Amino acid sequence: MNRAYNFNAGPSALPLPVLQKAQAELVDFRGTGMSIMEMSHRGKDYEAVHNEAVSLLRELMAIPADYDILFLQGGASLQFAMVPMNFLPSGRKAGYILTGSWAEKAYAEAKQFGEVFEAAGTKSENYRRVPAAGDLSYAPDSAYIHLTSNNTIFGTEWHAFPDTGAVPLIADMSSDILARPVEVSKFALIYAGAQKNLGPAGVTVAIVRRGLLEQANAGVPTMLRYATHAKDNSLYNTPPTFGIYLVGLVLAWIKEQGGVDAIHKRNKDKAGLIYDAIDKSGGFYRGHAQQDSRSLMNITFRLGSEDLEKKFLDEAKKAGFVGLAGHRSVGGCRASAYNAVPVEACRALAQFMIDFQKSNG
Incomplete structure (x- = not known):
């Protein structure tokens, strides 16, 4: 499958x-x-x-x-x-x-x-x-x-x-x-x-x-x-x-899965993988939300230009990632890591972000 x-x-x-x-x-x-x-x-x-x-x-x-x-x-x-x-x-x-x-x-x-x-x-x-x-x-x-x-x-x-x-x-x-x-x-x-x-x-x-x-x-x-x-x-x-x-x-x-407490722990781990890729990028990725208000569910970020964002989204789609475009009203990128999104998907996205930065930074 x-x-x-x-x-x-x-x-x-x-x-x-x-x-x-x-x-x-x-x-x-x-x-x-x-x-x-x-x-x-x-x-x-x-x-x-x-x-x-x-x-x-x-x-x-x-x-x-x-x-x-x-x-x-x-x-x-x-x-x-x-x-x-x-x-x-x-x-x-x-x-x-x-x-x-x-x-x-x-x-x-x-x-x-x-x-x-x-x-x-x-x-x-x-x-x-x-x-x-x-x-x-x-x-x-x-x-x-x-x-x-x-x-x-x-x-x-x-x-x-x-x-x-x-x-x-x-x-x-x-x-x-x-x-x-x-x-x-x-x-x-x-x-x-x-x-x-x-x-x-x-x-x-x-x-x-x-x-x-x-x-x-x-x-x-x-x-x-x-x-x-x-x-x-x-x-x-x-x-x-x-x-x-x-x-x-x-x-x-x-x-x-162990109830809401277990889901919460997993959600923090999932979001942490992607936020780490943002925070350790040296500004290549820029998170929208202030750190003390960051969502575990919707991780929003921008790249250096709209052309670079388009390239990121195009390559992500080819790699099997779906739904990473930001809302049409604000643009940018967004990863929605809801409860049912597996840890493996977030780990794969974080690695894709790291690899994309190496190729385009």
Whole structure:
């Protein structure tokens, strides 16, 4: 089997054992004579898969009992609207911490539904870092504070989350959920598109404190209420059943690897291989993020010229590396080393970078 070195930013790599298990069960799911894609979401066979995924996520993230786990659709982009629709009441303001393009999109969407403000931001520094705790500014009666835990385009990540006290903290963790341990109780709501660390595109996970649900605005359309999905275990309407099945397989794989602590250690090792190639290049490669804000998931860097970057990307593609071009809005290069990207792929990329510098330095 000739597998690419997959550094795509999303949809991204899935664990090979997960793909192989899904392949083996695709036509006849566990002796039922049907694919899971053909089953009723109300039947006991699918219900068992659904509930196992919920249980595994609760176990792996140590999610407290007073939080509901929801499987939704629409990606993080729909969450940008659902959050203020549900939790930004008239007469209150919500704070957004701007650390990159996706945080900007969440902020812009929230403006459609109520009053919002910038609680902190680093746009003036081209998003090379996340704000320090002392940079945040917000009133104690703010409806909530929203942050993006990892910034895929600029390659920065929160290494320690702010303590917002009685003000609910809401996080978009689409690109680093389950990449490291997180104390869920610090957050009133965590949401994440699945297509980077959890499974295929088409599933969105939301982890919401029931106390926040009780404060939700009235008059929100039924399908856009978190409470609708919490009440019916994410089965109010037909969920993305095959995607949830794959999320469950990925969660089981993470557990088999030793859980989130083991995954975190491996992610640090993987990112370290590539950052070392950057740091020891004498400026041939230039990392975008400040060292104290570097992401374990998205390693962003530039070379000396756009022509040299093009040559680097062309040669990398010929060598079997996929997805190394930076986001179209910023250019440069980016290696997305999500959970399922093997250590061997990162080691191979680091060696390729060293060899390319020798040939072109």
